[in-house]
Amino acid sequence: MPTYDYKCSACENLWEEFSLINDRDQPTNNPCPECGKEEVTREVTGYGICVDTNITPNKKTGGQWNELMQKMNKTLSKDAQAGLDRASSRSGQRWSG
Numbered sequence: 001m002p003t004y005d006y007k008c009s010a011c012e013n014l015w016e017e018f019s020l021i022n023d024r025d026q027p028t029n030n031p032c033p034e035c036g037k038e039e040v041t042r043e044v045t046g047y048g049i050c051v052d053t054n055i056t057p058n059k060k061t062g063g064q065w066n067e068l069m070q071k072m073n074k075t076l077s078k079d080a081q082a083g084l085d086r087a088s089s090r091s092g093q094r095w096s097g
Helices: 061-071 079-088
Strands: 004-007 014-018 038-044
Touching: none
Parallel strands: none
Antiparallel strands: 004 014, 004 038
């Protein structure tokens, strides 16, 4: 079960919860456990990526890996996007987001 990070924009409280993927946004409908205000957002802070060998990049086009990264780009924060970009540039493969 994945771990998701949440943040209250009112008091800056950060916490994490285990949740099913389909229920990952449910805590954003609840008040902050620290201050009680309903200003909770899901954050992308740390992440891990497991790569299936079937979607490894094609040297010329980037293959399915680039498609996957472009889809992820729509939901990631600027810091997370920069982290993926740095990691992919070390491996010689870049994705455009």
